[in-house]
Amino acid sequence: MKIQAPVERVRTRAFRIPTDKPEADGTIAWDATTLVLVEVSGGGMTGLGYTYSGASIIGLIQGELAKAIEGLDALDPQSAWLSMQHCVRNLGREGLAATAISAVDAALHDLKARLLDLPLAKLLGSYRNSVPIYGSGGFTSYSDDALANQLSGWVSDDGCAFVKMKIGSHPEDDPRRVKLAKRAIGDAQLFVDANGAYTVRQALSLANSFAEQNVGWFEEPVSSDDLQGLAAIRARIPAGIEIAAGEYAYTVGYVRRMLEAHAVNVQQADMTRCGGVTAFLQIAAVCEAFHIDLSGHCAPALHLHVACAAPRLRHLEWFHDHVRIEHMLFDNAPVPRKGLIEPDLSRPGHGLVFKERDAARYAA
DSSP states (O other): OOOOOBOOEEEEEEEEEEEEEEEEOSSOEEEEEEEEEEEEEETTEEEEEEEESOTTHHHHIIIIIHHHHTTSBTTOHHHHHHHHHHHTTTTOSSTHHHHHHHHHHHHHHHHHHHHTTOBHHHHHOOSOSOEEEEEEEOOTTSOHHHHHHHHHHHHHTTOOSEEEEEOOSSGGGHHHHHHHHHHHHTTSEEEEEOTTOSOHHHHHHHHHHHHHTTEEEEEOSSOTTOHHHHHHHHHHSOTTOEEEEOTTOOSHHHHHHHHHTTOOSEEEEOTTTTTHHHHHHHHHHHHHHHTOEEEEOSOHHHHHHHHHTSTTEEEEEEEHHHHHHHHHHEETOOOOBTTEEOOOTTSSBTOOEEOHHHHGGGBO
16 A cells, blocks of 8 residues: 655754753853754654754744655655755755754654654664664863763763763863873773864874873864864874764765865764764765764764664764753663663654653743
8 A cells, every 4th residue: 555645744843951060072161952853744643853953943944944845755755855955055055954954854764664664773774783882971061070970980880881071171181181081981992072172283292191091082183174184183193093073064075075085083973963864874875985984973862773774883972961861851762781772673763752741841
């Protein structure tokens, strides 16, 4: 029996959730995070997607993007994705527009999987049944005790083999904080993330002290827009430390340019920014062609199913801020076991159910 499922309705709302304590990295500080929820209906079903962005994208989603996809076949999310890309051509495809498209695309894929009564990972086709995670937080605003307790908790409680901390706001203190963090996690591997706070010279100088603590991953030592700088650091950094970047990739073309520049050892991508499930899988294919591993940035609950379907996927970021929000606002958010998270294959789509009552207090 042929399923008739034209896209009928697009609904979006924003929720602003305060952090549990002040958070900061190498370049900014924040005390709340905004989640923009998108629901796309068709064929008697509703799909769910979201992005971490600004409430200002609501108008774009309910206006231009809704017009671009309404009436299209919900079983062809790639066609809807292309229509949305075309409609923002003169607005600018990157930044806010990319996050808006990402949320709608995620909802469309969830809708398709629900219409076919399949878990999203099975609909996409899986390379793996579970995905490794790395604990991520260690904000520069944390005290020494808070830093050590958070990082060690991911190792002892969640079984993470890797944890990541923020650096860069006080470069002169970073070697001490990194040493403290490494002492707290024992044999687990430590990652550091500067969020583009350093110059090339600073990054290379500090990398020597990080190498002494067996740091295995140096994320965004300089701005991710500085591809030459990233490539220079990658070429000269001590052996054993990998360069990672890509969380601010809003298009597949940007990822291609990053890889062509030999800027990273590990490519990052964020499906809530890069264009949703459709673009994340396109990026995964580019990484496969370049023989470079891919790591999913943040939003682990939303990434989980597509991460199972991505070749060369190394791990997902178990980011403190987003993990907390996803468990607050969604039923069936994943729970780690021995450093892994697994999709729930007993439910259609990505399996997430929005907690309307719990979320109401955070409505923006």
